[in-house]
Amino acid sequence: EVQLVESGGGLVNPGGSLRLSCAASGFTFNNAWMTWVRQAPGKGLEWVGRIKSKADGGTTDYAALVKARFTVSRDDSKNTLYLQMNSLKTEDTAVYYCTTGAILDFWGQGTLVTVSS
Amino acid sequence: EIVLTQSPGTLSLSPGERATLSCRASQSVSSSYLAWYQQKPGQAPRLLIYGASTRATGIPDRFSGSGSGTDFTLTISRLEPEDFAVYYCQQYGTSPPKYTFGQGTKLEIK
Numbered sequence: 001e002v003q004l005v006e007s008g009g010g011l012v013n014p015g016g017s018l019r020l021s022c023a024a025s026g027f028t029f030n031n032a033w034m035t036w037v038r039q040a041p042g043k044g045l046e047w048v049g050r051i052k053s054k055a056d057g058g059t060t061d062y063a064a065l066v067k068a069r070f071t072v073s074r075d076d077s078k079n080t081l082y083l084q085m086n087s088l089k090t091e092d093t094a095v096y097y098c099t100t101g102a103i104l105d106f107w108g109q110g111t112l113v114t115v116s117s
Numbered sequence: 118e119i120v121l122t123q124s125p126g127t128l129s130l131s132p133g134e135r136a137t138l139s140c141r142a143s144q145s146v147s148s149s150y151l152a153w154y155q156q157k158p159g160q161a162p163r164l165l166i167y168g169a170s171t172r173a174t175g176i177p178d179r180f181s182g183s184g185s186g187t188d189f190t191l192t193i194s195r196l197e198p199e200d201f202a203v204y205y206c207q208q209y210g211t212s213p214p215k216y217t218f219g220q221g222t223k224l225e226i227k
Contacts, residue, residue, distance in 0.1 A: 035216070037162075045218040050214070063215065097162075104162075104164060104207070106164075
């Protein structure tokens with residue numbers, strides 16, 4: 001059974017940093033493309049960024065709104081996906097989900113990030 | 118940049134009725150990269166349809182997807198109580214690589 005468990009969310013001041021983690025199990029993590037999607041309170045879904053498998057180059061792509069502030073990385077030895085978020089803004093407040101594959105076929109339960117002073 | 122517009126914003130129907138949800142793209146998208154998701158309150162989204170018309174594993178056959186080019190449709194043939202939720206369409210673009218979601222259609226019980 002595929003399981004994705006996000007952690008690391010919380011309250012952070014504007015301008016601060018936070019690192020989210022997503023622990024994966026039940027599939028071959030090192031072969032998977034992994035994606036972060038967020039959802040602001042009461043709003044729709046928004047793509048954040050993606051990392052390909054190392055076999056496919058391990059490259060990353062980002063939404064324009066987060067590029068240069070957020071970094072997606074992976075540790076295949078730990079079956080873990082990360083999202084490093086810097087220079088956080090109030091509009092980054094959202095539930096952050098990690099998802100699998102190019103078609104976003106499995107989702108974690110999400111972790112809430114609140115950016116507020 | 119491709120924009121996906123879903124209609125209607127809210128759809129009020131009764132169990133047993135047929136639901137038709139629309140997703141219109143601002144320019145032509147590849148059917149291979151068009152998907153639909155269901156999200157219930159307090160839960161993560163769930164993949165329903167990918168490749169515009171292929172049901173994901175475990176999705177009941179009352180859910181079907183169709184369309185091409187700029188117009189795509191999700192149809193639920195006979196609504197069950199558990200189908201009332203928010204539905205999102207999504208497309209994946211390759212140049213530049215990015216995922217775009219529609220704003221969602223809320224399917225509510227009439």
